[in-house]
Amino acid sequence: MADLVYRKVFNDLKDKIVKNEFPNKRLPDERSLSEEYQVSRSSVKRALKVLADEGIIFKKRGSGTFINPLYMKNKTIFHYEGSNLGITDSLKSQGKTPKIKLLSFKVVPANKEIQQDLFLSEGDFVYEIQRLRLFDDQPFMIETGYIPIKIAPELTREIVEKSIFNYVEDTINKSVTRSFLSILASPSNEQDQELLNLKPTEPVGVMEGIFFLDDGTPFEVSNMRLHYRYLRYNTFVMLNDH
Amino acid sequence: MADLVYRKVFNDLKDKIVKNEFPNKRLPDERSLSEEYQVSRSSVKRALKVLADEGIIFKKRGSGTFINPLYMKNKTIFHYEGSNLGITDSLKSQGKTPKIKLLSFKVVPANKEIQQDLFLSEGDFVYEIQRLRLFDDQPFMIETGYIPIKIAPELTREIVEKSIFNYVEDTINKSVTRSFLSILASPSNEQDQELLNLKPTEPVGVMEGIFFLDDGTPFEVSNMRLHYRYLRYNTFVMLNDH
DNA sequence: AAGTGGTCTAGACCACCGC
DNA sequence: CGGTGGTCTAGACCACTTG
Numbered sequence: 001m002a003d004l005v006y007r008k009v010f011n012d013l014k015d016k017i018v019k020n021e022f023p024n025k026r027l028p029d030e031r032s033l034s035e036e037y038q039v040s041r042s043s044v045k046r047a048l049k050v051l052a053d054e055g056i057i058f059k060k061r062g063s064g065t066f067i068n069p070l071y072m073k074n075k076t077i078f079h080y081e082g083s084n085l086g087i088t089d090s091l092k093s094q095g096k097t098p099k100i101k102l103l104s105f106k107v108v109p110a111n112k113e114i115q116q117d118l119f120l121s122e123g124d125f126v127y128e129i130q131r132l133r134l135f136d137d138q139p140f141m142i143e144t145g146y147i148p149i150k151i152a153p154e155l156t157r158e159i160v161e162k163s164i165f166n167y168v169e170d171t172i173n174k175s176v177t178r179s180f181l182s183i184l185a186s187p188s189n190e191q192d193q194e195l196l197n198l199k200p201t202e203p204v205g206v207m208e209g210i211f212f213l214d215d216g217t218p219f220e221v222s223n224m225r226l227h228y229r230y231l232r233y234n235t236f237v238m239l240n241d242h
Numbered sequence: 243m244a245d246l247v248y249r250k251v252f253n254d255l256k257d258k259i260v261k262n263e264f265p266n267k268r269l270p271d272e273r274s275l276s277e278e279y280q281v282s283r284s285s286v287k288r289a290l291k292v293l294a295d296e297g298i299i300f301k302k303r304g305s306g307t308f309i310n311p312l313y314m315k316n317k318t319i320f321h322y323e324g325s326n327l328g329i330t331d332s333l334k335s336q337g338k339t340p341k342i343k344l345l346s347f348k349v350v351p352a353n354k355e356i357q358q359d360l361f362l363s364e365g366d367f368v369y370e371i372q373r374l375r376l377f378d379d380q381p382f383m384i385e386t387g388y389i390p391i392k393i394a395p396e397l398t399r400e401i402v403e404k405s406i407f408n409y410v411e412d413t414i415n416k417s418v419t420r421s422f423l424s425i426l427a428s429p430s431n432e433q434d435q436e437l438l439n440l441k442p443t444e445p446v447g448v449m450e451g452i453f454f455l456d457d458g459t460p461f462e463v464s465n466m467r468l469h470y471r472y473l474r475y476n477t478f479v480m481l482n483d484h
Numbered sequence: 485a486a487g488t489g490g491t492c493t494a495g496a497c498c499a500c501c502g503c
Numbered sequence: 504c505g506g507t508g509g510t511c512t513a514g515a516c517c518a519c520t521t522g
Contacts, residue, residue, distance in 0.1 A: 004509090004510070004511095005510075005511065006510080006511085025358075025361075029487075029488055029489080030488075030489065031487095031488080039511080039512085040511060040512045040513065040514095041512090041513085041514090042510095042511070042512070042513085043510085043511060043512080045489085045490085046510090046511090048489095055422045058420075058422070058454065058458060059458060059488090059489060059490090060457065060458030060459070060488085060489080060519090060520080061457065061458065061488070061489045061490065061518070061519055061520080062487080062488055062489065062518075062519035062520035062521075063458070063487090063488065063489080063519085063520055063521075064487090064488060064489080064520095065488090065489080066361070068422055068452070069358045069359045069452075070359065070422055070424060070450065070451075070452055071422075177300075178297065178300075178478065178479065179478075179479050180476070180477070180478055180479070181476070181477050181478075181479050182474055182475065182476050182477075183425055183473075183474070183475040183476075183477070184447060184470065184473055184474045184475070185426075185427035185428075185445045185446065185447035185448075185468075185470040185473055186427075186445070186470060187443050187444050187445060187470070200443050201429050201442050201443050202429050202445075203427045203428070203429060203444075203445030203470070204427065205426060205427035206427075209479075214300060214302065228426065228427040228428060228429070228445070231426055231427060232424055232425070232426045233424065233425040233426070233475070234422070234423070234424050234425075235422070235423050235424075235425070235477065236420070236421075236422055236423075237420065237421045237422070237423055237451075246490095246491070246492095247491075247492065248491080248492085271506075271507060271508080272507080272508065273506095273507085281492080281493085282492060282493045282494065282495095283493090283494085283495090284491095284492065284493070284494090285491085285492060285493080287508085287509085288491090288492090290508095301507095301508060301509090302500090302501080302507085302508080303499070303500055303501075303507070303508045303509065304499075304500035304501035304502080304506080304507055304508065305500085305501055305502080305506090305507065305508080306501095306506090306507060306508080307507090307508080457519080457520085458489095
C-alpha cells in the first residue's frame with residue numbers, strides 16, 4: 001500500500017502540508033511535482049485527487065492548487081476525513097496509544113431494528129459488543145456494535161478487545177470496505193458523563209453506521225458516542241450539480 | 243459537462259443498472275467496455291470509479307465488477323446525501339415552509355482568519371450576515387456567513403433575506419457547486435439557547451464550511467449552529483482500502 | 485502569451501482470482 | 504494458466520486564469 005507511487009507522493013505532500021512547508025498555501029504545479037518526484041503527471045494527479053477528496057487541498061483550474069485553510073484550523077486529535085475513515089490509523093500516526101476497554105460482550109436476539117439494518121430474519125442472533133475507546137488513557141468514545149453471529153461465529157473476548165475488522169480480514173478473508181454513517185449531536189446521558197468525563201452541559205457527537213463487507217453484506221451496525229471535542233468530521237461536498 | 247467521455251459511460255452504465263440490464267449483477271470487464279464504447283480503458287476506469295464511489299458497484303480484483311445488491315433497497319432505508327447536500331431542498335420536499343429572519347447585515351473588514359479562509363488581502367471587506375433560519379415557524383439554525391464584497395458587490399437586505407446562492411447564480415452567472423464542511427458537536431451558548439429554544443444541557447450541531455464557486459474561488463465562509471434535533475448528516479464512506 | 489489544471493489515449497506490466 | 508482489475512507512464516490537446 002505504502003509503496004505505491006501515488007501513495008508516496010500523497011504521503012509526502014500531506015506531510016509537508018502539515019509541517020507548513022507551503023507557507024503561501026499553494027502547492028507547486030503538477031508538472032513540477034511530476035519532475036520533482038520523478039513520476040508521471042497522472043500519478044501526481046492521482047495523489048492530488050485523494051488530497052482533494054479528503055478536503056486537504058482544492059484545485060483552481062488555470063490558477064493552481066491550494067491548501068484548504070479549514071484543514072489546519074482547530075484540528076482535534078481525532079478527525080474523520082470524508083471518504084476515508086481511519087480510526088486507529090490516524091491515532092497511531094501521531095504516536096499515541098489507542099486502547100480498548102471491553103464494557104460488555106453478549107449474544108442477544110436481534111430486535112426489529114437490527115434485523116432491518118443487517119438484513120436478518122426473526123430469530124437471528126447477534127453479538128452485542130460495548131467498548132470504551134481510549135487514547136493516551138483518555139476515554140473518548142463509547143461504541144456499541146451488533147454483529148450477526150452467522151457472519152463471525154467465533155468471536156471471542158480477546159478478539160473483541162482488539163480489532164474486529166482485522167480479525168475478519170485475517171480469518172474470514174473478507175474485508176470491511178464501506179459504510180453508511182449518520183452524524184449528529186446529542187445531549188450526554190449519565191453513562192456518557194461518567195465514562196467520558198463530561199459535564200451535564202457538555203454533549204456527545206454521535207456516529208451511527210452500518211459497515212459492509214466488500215461483497216455488500218451488512219456486517220455490523222454500530223453506535224458511537226464521542227466526547228464532543230474529539231469529533232470533527234471533515235468532508236468535501238458536491239452541491240446539487242455534479 | 244455531460245459530453246465528457248467518462249461521464250457518458252457513467253450515465254449509460256448507471257442507466258443500464260437501474261433498468262436491470264445486467265441481471266447477473268455483473269458488469270462486462272473493463273477491456274470489453276472500452277471496446278464497446280470506443281473509449282480508452284482509462285476512461286472506463288474513471289466512469290467505474292465514480293459508480294463505485296457512489297456505492298452503486300464494487301470491484302473485485304481478479305474477479306470482475308459487480309452491482310451492489312443493496313443499492314436499490316438502500317434508497318428507501320437510508321437517504322444518504324453525502325456528495326449531495328441540499329439544505330432548503332430537503333426541507334421543501336417535506337412540504338414545510340422555510341423562512342429566514344435576518345439578524346444582522348454589515349460590511350466589515352476581513353480579519354486575519356477570514357482573509358486566510360477566503361484568500362483575501364489586508365484591507366479587503368466582507369459582508370457579515372447573520373441569519374436565523376426557521377422551518378414552520380420553528381427556529382432551527384443560526385447561520386453566520388462572510389462573503390467578500392468584491393465577489394458580490396450589490397448584496398442587499400432583500401437578497402440576503404432570501405437565497406444568496408440563487409442571487410449569485412442568476413446575476414453573476416456563476417454557481418456555488420462545492421464546499422468543505424466540518425461537522426462537530428458543541429455545548430450551546432446563551433444565544434443558541436435563546437434563539438433556538440434550547441435548554442442549557444442541550445447542544446448544537448455545528449457545521450463550518452467554505453463554499454466555492456464552480457471555478458474554485460472561495461465564495462463564503464459560513465458557521466452554522468443547528469438545533470441538535472435538526473442535524474443529521476448522512477454519508478457513504480469508503481474505508482482505508484479502495 | 486504563458487501557465488495551470490482537466491480530459492483522454494494507448495500501451496505496458498503487476499497482482500489477484502478461479503478453473 | 505487465462506482473465507480481471509490496479510498501477511503507471513508519456514504524451515497530446517483543451518479550457519480557463521492571469522499578467
